[in-house]
Amino acid sequence: MDIVEEICKDKTVRQYVKGKFLGKGGFAKCYEFQHAEQSYASKIISKASLTRSRARQKLMSEIKIHRSLQHQNIVGFHRYFEDDENVYILLELCTNQTMNELLKRRKRLTELEVQCYLMQILIALQYLHKHKVIHRDLKLGNLFLSDKMEVKLGDFGLATLIEFEGERKRTVCGTPNYIAPEILESKNGHSFEVDIWSFGVIAYTLLIGKPPFETTDVKTTYRRIKMNAYQFPESSIISNSARQLISKILVTEPSKRLTLQEIQDHEFFHGLIPQLLPLSTLACPPSSQ
Ligand code: ADP
Numbered sequence: 001m002d003i004v005e006e007i008c009k010d011k012t013v014r015q016y017v018k019g020k021f022l023g024k025g026g027f028a029k030c031y032e033f034q035h036a037e038q039s040y041a042s043k044i045i046s047k048a049s050l051t052r053s054r055a056r057q058k059l060m061s062e063i064k065i066h067r068s069l070q071h072q073n074i075v076g077f078h079r080y081f082e083d084d085e086n087v088y089i090l091l092e093l094c095t096n097q098t099m100n101e102l103l104k105r106r107k108r109l110t111e112l113e114v115q116c117y118l119m120q121i122l123i124a125l126q127y128l129h130k131h132k133v134i135h136r137d138l139k140l141g142n143l144f145l146s147d148k149m150e151v152k153l154g155d156f157g158l159a160t161l162i163e164f165e166g167e168r169k170r171t172v173c174g175t176p177n178y179i180a181p182e183i184l185e186s187k188n189g190h191s192f193e194v195d196i197w198s199f200g201v202i203a204y205t206l207l208i209g210k211p212p213f214e215t216t217d218v219k220t221t222y223r224r225i226k227m228n229a230y231q232f233p234e235s236s237i238i239s240n241s242a243r244q245l246i247s248k249i250l251v252t253e254p255s256k257r258l259t260l261q262e263i264q265d266h267e268f269f270h271g272l273i274p275q276l277l278p279l280s281t282l283a284c285p286p287s288s289q
Pocket of ligand 1: 022023024025026027028029030041043075091092093094095144154155157
């Protein structure tokens, strides 16, 4: 059995049983950890990868931001510790992978499902922005699904805190398909609206089945984003309200995009929306009864 030991502040030792491999990201490997009947997702970051002070600073910023957040739709942060080789971040375990795997299996989702998922993402973003945090890497792969099928926003590796009213951020970051045009133009910096843009990309992707600006090379994707060149496929059977919502979010000028409140009030969300979806929808569309 593989055991990892945490030396606690009071010098007691807490032992975790290292279990199933959950996945791998840019910096971290993720494993299931268990201690006293409680399961966690543990992000393991090798100290050898943190020799540059920039990398260490980024990890510290991720931890500082993530540990300050507590919300039903945000991956819970339990604690972090280190040993000689690694830094360990213990997070709430999300047993149903991410919305990326979900969409790969399902190809695209029904409007009812999209309403349910987007509403949860919206609530997470409202909480984040109220706490002056911009996520900056909102994408399907960072939207985890809990055992109850709740959406949990995770990976705060690119998140940043807005420290004063009107502050503009200038670091170019994000994931190609989801990146907002003002980050690529980088003239006036960017702010909270970059998350709203990515939310629009997510909405389109869930309904249509592929991201709006996707091409085979990153440069062409960036050119398309800057020109706002996307289309709804002619054969697509999405509702007018879904189309209208997306086109009012994927607007080049950040100040002209819908706000989180305006999105929540949009006609697309007016019907009866389920709070959670059944586990069966991981593999098949919900039945219409
Ligand atoms: P990085 O910051 O290095 O990109 P991620 O946060 O993306 O690392 O985590 C890497 C992988 O670990 C994810 O793609 C996912 O498969 C898995 N993972 C991360 N967090 C959790 C979690 N809370 N519950 C379950 N699996 C997780």
